[in-house]
Amino acid sequence: MALKTPLEYVESLRALNIRAYVGGERVDSIVDHPAIAPHINTVAKTYELAHVEEHRDVMTTISHLTGERIHRYTHIFQSADDLVKKIQMLRLLGQTTGTCFQRCVGLDALNATYAITFEVDAAEGTDYHERFKRYLGRVQAEDLMLAGAMTDPKGHRAQKPSEQADPDQFVRVVERRPDGVVIRGAKLHNTGGINAHEILVLPGTGLTADEGDYAIACAVPADAEGVVFIFGRQSNDSRKLEGGCDIGNPRFGVVGGEAMVVFDDVFVPTENIFLNGETRYCGTLVNYFATWHRANYGGCKGGNADVLIGATAKMTRILGTERNAIVKDKLTEMIHLNETTYASAIGASAMGYALPCGSFMVEPMMANTVKQNITRNVYQIGRLSHDLAGGFLATMPDQKALENLEIGDLVRKYHTANPDYTADERIRYGRYIENMTSTTTMVEAMHGAGSPQAQRIVMLALASLDSKIALADQVLNGTDDVPGLPLPGSVSGPA
Ligand code: SF4
Secondary structure, eight states: OOSOOHHHHHHHHHTSOOOEEETTEEOSOGGGOTTTHHHHHHHHHHHHHTTOGGGHHHHEEEOTTTSOEEEGGGOOOOSHHHHHHHHHHHHHHHHHHSSOOOHHHHHHHHHHHHHHHHHHHHHHOOOHHHHHHHHHHHHHHHTOOEEEEOOOOOSSTTSOGGGOSSGGGSOEEEEEETTEEEEEEEEEEETTGGGOSEEEEOOOSOOOTTOGGGOEEEEEETTSTTEEEEEOOOTTTTHHHHOSGGGSSTTTOSTTOOEEEEEEEEEEEGGGEEEESOGGGHHHHHHHHHHHHHHHHHHHHHHHHHHHHHHHHHHHHHHTOTTOHHHHHHHHHHHHHHHHHHHHHHHHHHTOEEOTTSOEEOOHHHHHHHHHHHHHHHHHHHHHHHHHHOTHHHHOOOHHHHHOTTTHHHHHHHHOOSTTSOHHHHHHHHHHHHHHTSHHHHHHHHHTTSOHHHHHHHHHHHHOHHHHHHHHHHHHHOOOOOTTOOOOOOOOOOO
């Protein structure tokens, strides 16, 4: 059963005994909780579209391990075309759900672990890669929803993991047994973990040689003993409990249902351990993951913005402003900003190159540029949406006012603009815009896949200013001109 159906995904979650807390209370069934259900429904779309013939080429592929058809979300990138198709898949899913569909973190964590285990084995004579391939085979065969877990709490930011007053600020091994290890710590901002089958835990930073206990990569079932999920608050999340149009994106939620996941002395058997003490590879592992994930944002945010641009364009029709040249120009600017990041993500993928293990990495400069632009363009697109939709985004009455027999008609009367559209429709689209441009969405665009400065550090390092200076020197001082041309000659002056 290499391709789960949406229902099989939901039923498989039901079978897990996940320890989760929402609003400070223990949740009996994550599937039946209104705060989590929209995020489950979003992931279910990733399963559903894999069964749609029209999307088969983008949503599925052939396993390089078994030759079987598998979900693209469990695939190891075998070519630049695979990388391009991944970005296309993300845009499609973003267009379908208008939010984060969560499975990409696990996908990139799978690929990063596949690549690094090959390199560790080649250098150290270990056998992590074959072990990981066995794990990967199971992930592909069962079409598992994996959550990658990278970001540690980090404690005092000026101190290394081994220097922290509380050594648990980074996930670490606290006990080694003949048949496995016991890990302790937490991962924050964990996308999709609360509705995943398994968590792929990876180090979140480069480590020094004396920090071997922190160099742990492993797979942990979401319902393993000692795993605790604490669901994060989002802007306007209590509206999910009220129902109605005030939710904004009622079917799919806002961003990825992030949770804090705690590993409270969790035992990990040897077959699920893919790095255990090899500190010198952690920086590369983190870099691999981050580079793939940064390119993703041109796809998923592109699809999300398609929906937001659509909602905004519809709002201009509801208001009767759609023929105004300035309105058209602002919509054009939203499109331009969106296509710029999508084009960079496609470019980073098309320029992908083979890693030592044979899988494919996106071109890192473009990948980092994608994410850097996302930290601006998502805000700018949201700003233009606010501009065009108007101040009622912040002041419109709520669903209960619409339902109230005394005042509902007054609300409708004074919120009707173009009579071709109802006031209810205006408010519903307004709520979508409000929620999809709210704090949670913006902060996710800013910090997901690494904060903006992380990309700038990589970009500056990759740009090699010395080589650019050499280019300038050559252009200005070169002597490689075609002989005989009446060139003005070089200007003499300081070297
Ligand atoms: Fe995927 Fe985008 Fe969500 Fe990251 S933010 S998990 S790339 S949909």
